[in-house]
Amino acid sequence: MPILILQRLFLEIVLDIFYFPVWWYTKGALYALGRCFDLLKQGNTNLAPGLWLANIFIPMFGQYDVGGRIVSFFMRLVQIIARTFALFLWTAVCGLLFVAWLLAPVLVFYGVAYAI
């Protein structure tokens, strides 16, 4: 039986090495996509432009007078624009990370080929 097990394990090692690149573009890619999406969600939680948009007509710091409302509205508008832009950048970063995942094997292949 030990021989059988060793045979099986050896086969698994070989298969694992071949499965590695396949996994990278199938399950691994999905995993990377999930992680990038998590990062994006975290960015959204921190920047929260949606929350600012929902509260656009609610004055900041409880300033319910007319002046306060006007200032708040514009302040919130600026914040929403800035936060949306930041979130956009963050989305780009997340996207780039995913692209980097996809490109990594190609780059490695190219690098090795170049060296050889």
Added chain:
Amino acid sequence: MQFNQPLTLPVLTCEPCKTTGFVGYGKCKACHGMAAGMSKRGSWLYWNYPLTRYHLALQAGRRILHRVQFITALVLWLNAWIWFGFSTYKQGTYTLIFSRQWREFFLGRTNSSILLFWLGVVALLYVWYRLIRQKELTGAVEPFVYNFKQKKKEEIDLHIESWTETTKIIRKKKRNIAKAFTEEALSSLAKAYKLASKARAKELRLEHLFYALLSFNRIGNIFIRLGIPASSLQKELEPMLKTDQKQTAYAGTAPAVSKDVYQIIFQAYEEAYKSRQNYVSVTELLIAVIEQNQALQEILFNFNISERQLVNAVEWARMRERLHREYIKSRQAASHHSKYGMDKAMTALATPYLNSFSSDITMLAHYGQLDQCVARTNEIDEIFQVVESDQYNVLLVGDHGVGKSAIVEGVAQNMIRDEVPDRLKDKRLVRLSISALLAGTSPEGMVERLRHIMEEISRARNVVLFINNLHELIGVSIGNSGSLDIADTLAEFLSNRRFFTIATTTPDDYAKYVTGSTVKDVFTKVDISKMDEDQAIQVLESRAGVLEYKHNVFFSYAAIEKCVEFANKFLHETNLPGSALEIMNEAAVYTRNKKGTNTIVTGEEVAAVVTEKTKIPLSVISSSEADKLMHLEEEMHKRVVGQDEGVSAVANALRRARAEIRSSKRPIASFLFLGPTGVGKTELAKTIAEVYFGGEDKSIRFDMSEYQDKSSIYRLIGLPGEKGTGVLTEAVRRNPFSLLLLDEIEKADPDVLNLFLQVMEDGRVSDSSGHAYDFTNVIIIATSNAGTAYVQEQNKNGVAHEQILNQLLHSELKQYFRPEFLNRFDGIILFNELGREDIKKIAGLMFARIAKDAEAKGISLAATDSGLEYLVDVGFDPEFGARPMRRALQEKVENKLAELFLQGALKRGITATFDRGGEITLE
């Protein structure tokens, strides 16, 4: 049996493959490799981890292989990059960095060096790949669903009765529970299998699994907490693992897995689900194994471990892990929480005025300064239910020390983690300081401040107000002629429903202040009950880690259990868990000081701490103490002459008490001593106080002739509405372990006797303000001269002792006591009249006391037998017992000694002998 038998789960096992999931080396066609499964909560839970020799060996091999793969890739990566760095250094290309010639730096190097770099990258990616794949292998226990019962029944049951039906189940509803088992738990199963195989057992049984589990550190530590090394248990198990002929398998045959093992695998999974834990560890397997097997329970029983102890000790281990996870989660959540008390949308208003009268609890939670709240999940859920049901004000009603504030702090911690109803999210919990509100102002000023604060909170919109001890706030208005009612102001603002309020009060104050005020209608009441012992044990277990770290000691489970048990039994001033935490804290310090650091706090140290506080002997009886208890009668006879019946009754009661073979709901013992004056009733009571309680001053003595009218009961239990004014209740509060001597009880008012009737029956009495006092560690001795004339007359007529006592109980004493009162005594003892010989012995004892005093002055005093006979001649009077002897000694011995002393005849070193005719000769 002491363990509860768990409900048998409807686990479906596969016969064709003998529940292995495999036939030969191929998957079983009947169960599709699922081997065992059951339908639960609308899912099909199955076990796909073949317990066969081949698959377990393969799994073990895989585990090693994965490690080897990982380490090899790691080494390759590091090696490649180190060599790459080395070649960069050798070629001198690193200098290009300083001259910023990037292109040359990256491309201007040899091919072998670039190859090394890229090979390193490949190895690094492989390391990453292996890490992620490893995570993929582990699954989790399904998330806990609240109020599952409310879901429609057809949704829950899949009605699977055979394997053919399982093919229809969609993939989403299938869950391989083996993936939720930790690597340690899986290897415990493998280890058990190996053990069974080695013993050539036909079947893998629960005994094998238990033996295997004991070899894991996590389990070993649990048993160390219980005071038993795992190796001792393993030794005890060894005979059970030996197989007889019936159980022995043929050589080379692999053991099958018994159905019990599959049953416990699913039980362990359910246990993890119920505990809301997302993995199944060895601890769940341990509980399931023991609950399933009676033989193992017997072994634990022989080691003095009950189900409760085991479950609590396991819970302790699990709690440590859970608290750690929660702490990490809180810390991560705190990083998203504003440090300035502002909500995420910045709609909130700063509250400078409120801030000067309050403290922000969410901020304390933010910085991790609050203790974690345990064993109060139900109460917190109830608060959330109230909040979700469109109520704005919650009032927590519970006694002092039950943990109301801890619950509110738990709410604050949940707020930080956002694990609260939406209406409480992104808010801050602020505790109003009533003392700050009251300081330096009149009630009018306070109302003004309160209005200001309430208005600020209403505007701020992100404040949840916490008023601790609401009655203190309402109570202020009570004393002020009713013209200005703070309760009304409070009710006015709180009924506006513009912000949430959580307040606390005690049941007494709720009845006294809240029910009669307008505030009552705006609050929804949530009762916070006193913790039971198991909950308190959990709280102590959660705090043990901090104390262990602080004092460098290690708590055994017995210590924690004793802390709670003693606190519940003997410390009635504060409620659980507060009282138990106090003992625990002191026990840690006591152990460190007595035994040093790195030692174990056992039940003995806890007992010593409680004994120090209450004077109640609680430690294990030492051999010298046992010896003393066995010879109590002899010890007592050194002071009390005769009265064998009384002495032996008392000695037996004391022995029962110390060996804890008595009802814990009644006083240790209660006796009524009857008999004429001077026969030794009070002397015996004093002797008990000295021998057992450690001194005559440890007795609480009441002369009942002072309690002859009805109003005197208030002197004993205190005036109505005034706490701590009862002489009886206060004396017992101060010395819960003492002797209560009630002299001449027949003279007390019948109402006073009724009070003692209750004490003897229930072991407790409530004072005028309703506070209960514990009398379960008190010995009650009542003395009485009632019926003396009758006794003396019957004695003269030569009537037998038993007959006199019988007659006394059935006729004479009824004039003084009601039959139910007499019935409550553990023993009614009629003291015999003292004879001439008894009086002579008493004279000897009394003379010895005078001799002892003289010895302090350097004079050696002795009495001859004739001298004692002379004293008996002078001081013997059958009617008055030993009392005249005291006078005789005073006149015939002490007076003469005083004269001799003043004459200068008695000097240090002289020997004085009291002889015939009362003569004192000096040598």
